[in-house]
Amino acid sequence: MADYQSCLAFLCELLQKYNRKRVMINENTGLVTDLGLSSLEVMEVIEQIEDHYDISIPLNILPDVNTVADLARKIRDINS
Amino acid sequence: MLLDKFKEMAAFQAELRDRKLKAFGAVTEELLSATEGVVEGRRVILAGTNNYLGLSADPRCIEAAREATSRWGTGTTGSRLANGSFSEHQALEAELAAFFGVGHAITFSTGYAATMGTCATLAGPGDVILLDADSHSSIYSGVKLSGAEVIRYRHSDPADLAKRLRRLGDRAANTLIVAEGIYSMLGDIAPLQEIADLKRQYGAMLLVDEAHSLGVLGERGRGAAEAAGVEDAVDFIVGTFSKSLGGIGGYCVSQHAELEDVRYCIRAYIFTASPTPSVVASTRRALQILRDEPELREQLWDNARRLYDGLKALGLAVGPAPSPVVAVEFEDREAAMAAWQQLFDNGVYVNLVVPPASPSTNYLLRNSMSAAHTAEQVDRIIGAYRDLIDAGLVTPSAA
Structure with a gap:
């Protein structure tokens, strides 16, 4: 089980190493629009989340994920 | 606007035109054999065809x-x-x-x-x-x-x-x-x-x-x-x-x-x-x-091993084992494009692969072998890669 806030905290820390633009990362940060993640980097991030929570994240959810908050909610839902 | 999403591709295509790089739109004007053709006015060895047994020309x-x-x-x-x-x-x-x-x-x-x-x-x-x-x-x-x-x-x-x-x-x-x-x-x-x-x-x-x-x-x-x-x-x-x-x-x-x-x-x-x-x-x-005719498969593997061993001996970054597909990886985009062009100018046509078609952020010069390649053709391909090293376009052991 992982609640939304803990997922959010994990993501904000994880995404720091992709923070080339040095933006303030919070739940409203866009993964592509603000951080500029490439498709390969998005998949790298997903793999690290999967390892951390011992879950598999279906590709089907990705079209609905734009912000850090979107991803945190998906992790919480898969974990529940 | 509907077509705005293609602007990035349009810019890339314009860059290719400006550089006169034909890696993604080369026209073959004449096919001389399964492994040789006239491409964009130049006679080249075809080393990017997937024509593994050479049967397209049988x-x-x-x-x-x-x-x-x-x-x-x-x-x-x-x-x-x-x-x-x-x-x-x-x-x-x-x-x-x-x-x-x-x-x-x-x-x-x-x-x-x-x-x-x-x-x-x-x-x-x-x-x-x-x-x-x-x-x-x-x-x-x-x-x-x-x-x-x-x-x-x-x-x-x-x-x-x-x-x-x-x-x-x-x-x-x-x-x-x-x-x-x-x-x-x-x-x-x-x-x-x-x-x-x-x-x-x-x-x-x-x-x-x-x-x-x-x-x-x-x-x-x-x-x-x-x-x-x-x-x-x-x-x-x-x-x-x-x-x-x-x-x-x-x-x-x-x-x-x-x-x-x-x-x-x-x-x-x-x-x-x-x-x-x-x-x-x-x-x-x-x-x-x-x-x-299993001998075709044996000939393909002879050629694959010859190319792999030759490129490896040059110190190029090839895969872990011989295969009919041998890819040389580049981290640098400019070097990969310049290397493709020099290979072409030297009479060797290979595939230039750019992300995200490549499996990582690296660029690839992808070579595919055929049973129809002669040993002399394979050696000419290896020689063209040696020329890339001499031209400073690729560094041995750190392509």
Whole structure:
């Protein structure tokens, strides 16, 4: 089980190493629009989340994920 | 605006035009043999064709296509469901099934349609597809259409696949695992023994795409599953006629009788014109040659090892083992483009692969070998790479 806030905290820390633009990362940060993640980097991030929570994240959810908050909610839902 | 999303591609195409780089749109004006042509006014060795056995130029296949065109005409003008099959279609399917030692085969008009259509149809809503992260575009397209839950496993990583099967619990029994025999970009071979073991352990089904391994691997040329000794564990094999068989089209073969019902559910089979008579005839002849002349496979591997050993001896960053696909990786975009151009100017045509078509952020110069290459041609390719080093476009051991 992982609640939304803990997922959010994990993501904000994880995404720091992709923070080339040095933006303030919070739940409203866009993964592509603000951080500029490439498709390969998005998949790298997903793999690290999967390892951390011992879950598999279906590709089907990705079209609905734009912000850090979107991803945190998906992790919480898969974990529940 | 609707078309705004293409601006980035337009800028890339404009850059290619400005640089006069023909890596993605070269026109072949004359084909001199299976391994040599006149491309953009320059006579070049063709080392980026996937013409693994050289059969696209085999006189026997050409004659078979000619005879079929005379007998059946130039096209089928419609789907097999609507227009019916020619007896040649059924004969090819029977011969494919016999070749693979299974009961059932479907042919498609392209390899892309075979892979996409099969993946899109076998699994559906409520099912799961576990696909290798480096899967071909046709697989990604198919699984997206399927409506199934789609999960990637790390490239050729059985331990990662095992974790994902474990996480699925009972749903593993409703899962289709997808792997490729030889991965097209780097030429690496899938660990099919381990994948087959997991498939059995969890009661899933396994589909293997042998597009680049038919005629290349296995004692009888059936592909990577034969080479790994796991054909019994493979539920569906898909592949193409466009590489080792020198034509165009694709297939799915299976030990499961249900494939005959699946046929009528695959939209990429139902709603498209069937393969043309000339292609079916040349493919039938090519399949016979593939089956009866294993020396072609030996010649292909001789050439593959010669190129791999030659490039490795130069210190270039090639893969871990010889393969008919040998890719040289570049981290630097400018160096990769300049290297492609110099190879071309030196009379060697290879594939330039840029992300995201390459499996990482690296750029690739992808070479594919053919049984029809001569040793002298392979040595000329190696020499052209040596010239890249001399020109400072690639650094040994750190390409």
